[in-house]
Amino acid sequence: MKNWRQKIGLLLLPVALNFIPCSLSAHPTIAHNMELIGSILFYVLLFGGILVAALALLSKSAGLRHQHEDPIAPKEVLREQMHEMTSQELDSLLDLLKKGKKSSGSQGSFPGKSASALMLIVLSLLSVPALAQSTTQPSSLLGEAGIIITIFLLLIPVLGGLLIMILRLNRLKAQYRDKRHMAEAGALAKYLKGLPEDEAAQILAKRKEELDFKLSNQELSGTEQVKDSKGLIQNGQPAGLPFVTMKKRADKRPKVDPQLSKLVLWYLGCATFWLLFGTTIGEYLGIKFVAPDADHVSWLSFGRLRPVHTNAVFWGWASLAMIGLANYAVPIVSNVKLASYKMAWWTLGLINAAVILGSLSLMAGINNGGGEYREYIWPIMALFATGLVLTLINYLKTIARRTTKEIYVSNWYIVSSIIFTIVIALVAYLPFWQNGLGETIAQGYYMHQGVGMWFMLFTLGLVYYYLPQQLNKPIYSYSLGILAFWAQILFYTLIGSHHFVFSPIPWWLQTVAIVGSMGMAIPVIAGTTNFLMTFKGGWYKLGTSYTLPFFLVGTIFYFTGSLQGTAEAFRTTNLYWHFTDFTVAHSHLTMYGIITFFMWAGAYAIVPRLTGQEPKQALVGAHFWLALIGLMFYTVPLMYGSTIRGMMWMEAKPFIDTVSYMAQHWLWRAIGGSLMWISHVIFAYNMYKMYTPHKEVNVRQMAIVALAQETEINKEN
Amino acid sequence: MEFFNDHKKLFTTAAAMFIGLTILVAIIPALKNDKINRPLPGAVPLSAEARAGKMIFMANGCVACHTQQVRNVDMDKMWGKRPSIAADYALIHRTDIWRNTATLMGTERTGPDLTDVGNRQGNKDWNLVHLFNPRSVVKESIMPAYPWLFEIKENPGKNDVVVNVPKEFMKGITGKVVASKKALELVAYLQSLKQVPLPDGTVPPEFLYKRTEKLAAGNGAAPGEPALDGAALYTANCQSCHQPNGEGLPGAFPPLKGSKVVLDDNPELYVNIIMNGYTGLESQGYGPMPNVGTMNNLKADEITAIMNHERSSWGNNARKLTVAEVQKLIDFAKTQPVASQK
Known part of the structure; x- marks a missing residue:
């Protein structure tokens, strides 16, 4: 049986040989040719698959050999076999014994060994062409699609052969097993026949009696009526069939300081308002793509409303929700009270004022002149920045007073995020470096730092607190959190200019941005791993929690959305994606898929604790699914359509044709946007339900009250 | 670790790292750009009318859909004769005390690029009727209409610019559509957007990623017959x-x-x-x-x-x-x- 191994070794040889040339040839050109990397990945997957198949084969054949070496059953085994018989089998056997009939085993035919050996040789010969072909190809051609296809085609027989061989082996194994079983059956029959008749019947009858024994099912409970004299059983109601899965209710927690509670609720309440407002505008803008003549009012025209939408959801919704959730998290991980509630209230007022004034001024046609998310003029943005400075002071004071030794990683992220954002706002609004293209360089920096350092960094900090809290277990790795923190600062700071690839800003600056975008894989993978590993061992909680699905979706989009950003930064992808709605889809996958889902997770995690009221679970489910499905409807058609539009541009098709082409995808976007918008209305209703105390009439309590009143009256009489 | 437990050291380090990198990738390149770039010799500052038009362009957020940059890639050839260079934007300074510099380069091209629109679409009448309602001239357009830049007059005066709006876009309007001062200013701005030729002898940057000509020889076109669409x-x-x-x-x-x-x-x-x-x-x-x-x-x-x-x-x-x-x-x-x- 040693030659099994040799044959498998022979099969693996072409695989191994195929590996060598392509890995060698890929090396010198790796930086220049992305397609080559793709093809290498393809090879690795392909050969990885073959390797796995071969290993599976190896273990199979080893198993077969083991079986073959097993000695044929001795007497003890036969006795055991008899012991394993079921009651019915025993019955028929007893019958047989009574009738004194004889049974005999049959002989199976052994399949030709030579056939399988021959097949193996043929298979290994079949792989030879593949070997010859791939090694004689000039190495530079390995990245060419045609070559890949050719190699793939040549590998089909090899793969098919392997598959057939596995199947054959399986059949061989089964046949062999059957034969052995038949032999055993013969031996057993012989053994049974060999026993003295009475003895056999006695043993079997005794065994049947043992098997037929049954419990009465009342051994423990007895036959008395059940009485709960200690009042132990609480849940007397029949459960019925729930229409939606029952989720676990929020744990009862010690009372939160009412002052903090009120503050956080106000932040989240205002944020919810801005979400509704901002996305109502967004929804209307989506409709305008399909119906451009929906209105002819200057304040509602597309160019004016677009920044109203983006700024309202950025500074109104996400920022207020983040700071609101942090007002709870920052002190609690420091084990102290928030340093100043007054400052926090001021921040709330300032940010709200900024968004109200900003939205009005944008609609009135007063804006900063171009840069995305920088549309608010500086006096309005100064209100927001003042709010940030107050928050920073407040958090720093809180952390300085902490009673824990270490600063929990959440606070690293949150406080750094606020510091960075103040710097970012200064770079964006100070006039000293904004002449000509300087404005563009500052804009690239500002736009992306605003997204990555304000929203992403801050939200990650929140997740480091709220996710472990909801899973009721510590974060998987503190070190990964720290690695991601420093890596994010190092790489994210560099990537702003990737919004202006191929523009006249310095070429080296664009390259730095692209390299930085690739570096972002490190913090993103570290963060995702950390969150998913924290889930590990707690996955079963996902089904019974109404917050954890939001965390999971946020985590998944953190990975996919962020890495999509990396892919978008490459020069080649810029050709067909830049300037199209792909960017819009990407920003929704990230700002909505990551940030907004995490904000919802946080809101559903914290508000029931603060108010003691829970939302209707079916409505939380409706919110979740509408938002998720809506987001998919929104982004997937836009990404697909934009790719085609970019390719049409590259083919120099008339511009207006690419506009008409997008119409269908814009319609899908509007549909997806509508689903998302409905989910926000439901979210707002859920918030309302969590905020207002339920005033349900408690039948039993009211009955007692009525009775008490009655006795009172009776007494008086 | 001691360093990680000291909030002053920790946050100062993080801030220093961030500010340091910020200076390297944002402040220094922006300042250097201002230092080394001058307007092209042929560049003309915006006229007072065009400048006013630019303010209207900004106020209505036109940059949301229109870029003003020709990238140095072949596919952008349709928007200009040469790729945009830093000097093209050197004339643009801070708008006023309230508003930042508006290079209006844009990040979305939902509508056409406007770098050279003054050359490409120099017709004033077309621009006016297009602004009144873009669909009156380009059926598939999704650009917003700007009727509030126009007035309706029964008897337009001699100096009024009357816009010839097609009948189906005149529903509910009796009288003549007259371009307001704002509309004329906006059109003046659009018409002023022209790529400035480089000084003689200066080689413009190359368009990269050349399109491989699909219509090359061998597609059956007879010699002398254009195989273009x-x-x-x-x-x-x-x-x-x-x-x-x-x-x-x-x-x-x-x-x-x-x-x-x-x-x-x-x-x-x-x-x-x-x-x-x-x-x-x-x-x-x-x-x-x-x-x-x-x-x-x-x-x-x-x-x-x-x-x-x-x-x-x-x-x-x-x-x-x-x-x-x-x-x-x-x-x-x-x-x-x-x-x-x-």
């Missing part, structure tokens, strides 16, 4: 005025369907109009035609394809022209003045 070229260069049905717009743009000039066996005037523009139909109420062929840098084979498309569509039926014939006429037209009434 005349319909597509017509859509890109002519359709916004002369319309997909070739009928133009009454009172604004003349029809090509049944046009004598288009169907003439001798296409000398026809080529001249494309290359040099035309004012010959002003007496009939049609505006001047810009020199589209020269502005859009169309080659002889492209012009031939467009002409043959126009001569064989919408019921037009005239003989096919050859590239060589048209090339000769183009060379001739370059020596000729703008054609007027004949």
